[in-house]
Amino acid sequence: MMKKVFAWGMAALMAASMLAGCGSSNDATTPAATKEEATTAAAETEATTAAEQTTEAATTAAAGEKKTFTVGFDAEFPPYGYKDQTTGEYTGFDLEMAQAVCDLEGWELVKTPINWDAKDMELSSGTIDCIWNGFTMNGREDDYTWSEPYIDNSQVFVVLADSEIKAQADLAGMVVGVQKDSSAMKALEDPEGGLELAKTFDSMQQYADYNTAFMDLEAGAISAIAVDIGVAKNHMAADEGKFRCLDEILTKEEYAVGFLKGNTELRDIIQKDLEALKADGTVQKLAEKYDVTDMLKD
Numbered sequence: 001m002m003k004k005v006f007a008w009g010m011a012a013l014m015a016a017s018m019l020a021g022c023g024s025s026n027d028a029t030t031p032a033a034t035k036e037e038a039t040t041a042a043a044e045t046e047a048t049t050a051a052e053q054t055t056e057a058a059t060t061a062a063a064g065e066k067k068t069f070t071v072g073f074d075a076e077f078p079p080y081g082y083k084d085q086t087t088g089e090y091t092g093f094d095l096e097m098a099q100a101v102c103d104l105e106g107w108e109l110v111k112t113p114i115n116w117d118a119k120d121m122e123l124s125s126g127t128i129d130c131i132w133n134g135f136t137m138n139g140r141e142d143d144y145t146w147s148e149p150y151i152d153n154s155q156v157f158v159v160l161a162d163s164e165i166k167a168q169a170d171l172a173g174m175v176v177g178v179q180k181d182s183s184a185m186k187a188l189e190d191p192e193g194g195l196e197l198a199k200t201f202d203s204m205q206q207y208a209d210y211n212t213a214f215m216d217l218e219a220g221a222i223s224a225i226a227v228d229i230g231v232a233k234n235h236m237a238a239d240e241g242k243f244r245c246l247d248e249i250l251t252k253e254e255y256a257v258g259f260l261k262g263n264t265e266l267r268d269i270i271q272k273d274l275e276a277l278k279a280d281g282t283v284q285k286l287a288e289k290y291d292v293t294d295m296l297k298d
Contacts, residue, residue, distance in 0.1 A: 073092075176198075
């Protein structure tokens, strides 16, 4: 009897030990699973937060970006666009007008000097948004989308102040300077314009810019320059007493802002702003500053 009781007791103790062992095993597994799940959840939360921060930063950056408005211009075409020798900054009547437009729109103005004879390539490639620099629209009406003209301009001949040349007829046998692909050059190549006069010249010397042409005129390398009257007036004012204009005008023309053909959306924005700047007196003020008041269109 005692043996049976002892056996039952041992069996009970063994059962209890096995149950306890099972219970220990379960207790050890549960915390490990919970820790793994917590780690995964934390990683997912961090990833989500990082993604949200990246999205928020990108949105903020995009919202803070300014639209740029890139103007192509001849950097040696005063008073419309040129480098101020005192400040080293590009300025001029047209560039200040472009800045005034950007101020209205909240845009950033990008002033991009270009080679004048490469202006079409710059525009078609998207390097610039427009050509705004004493740009003659006459004869180019179908080549670009234009703003309304804002300047009445003339092409004239400039000679040295003490030159014996008094009239266009006196240019016969002379070397005359002209800028490449300029309105003056087009006028002198026009069969219905100045071609017959140009045939009387000894030759036409083409220049990339008018500053070089005026230096050659002063040095006696050429006898005259065919040039926009605004540019002529600027050089005569800067070098008082050195140059003069012939009384006869080669041709008359109009300046406007030129956009890529078909870009009416940008043209319409700029035209609206130009009208607002004219109404509030900004155009008149800048015209007085750059001495082009007498050439403003009504």
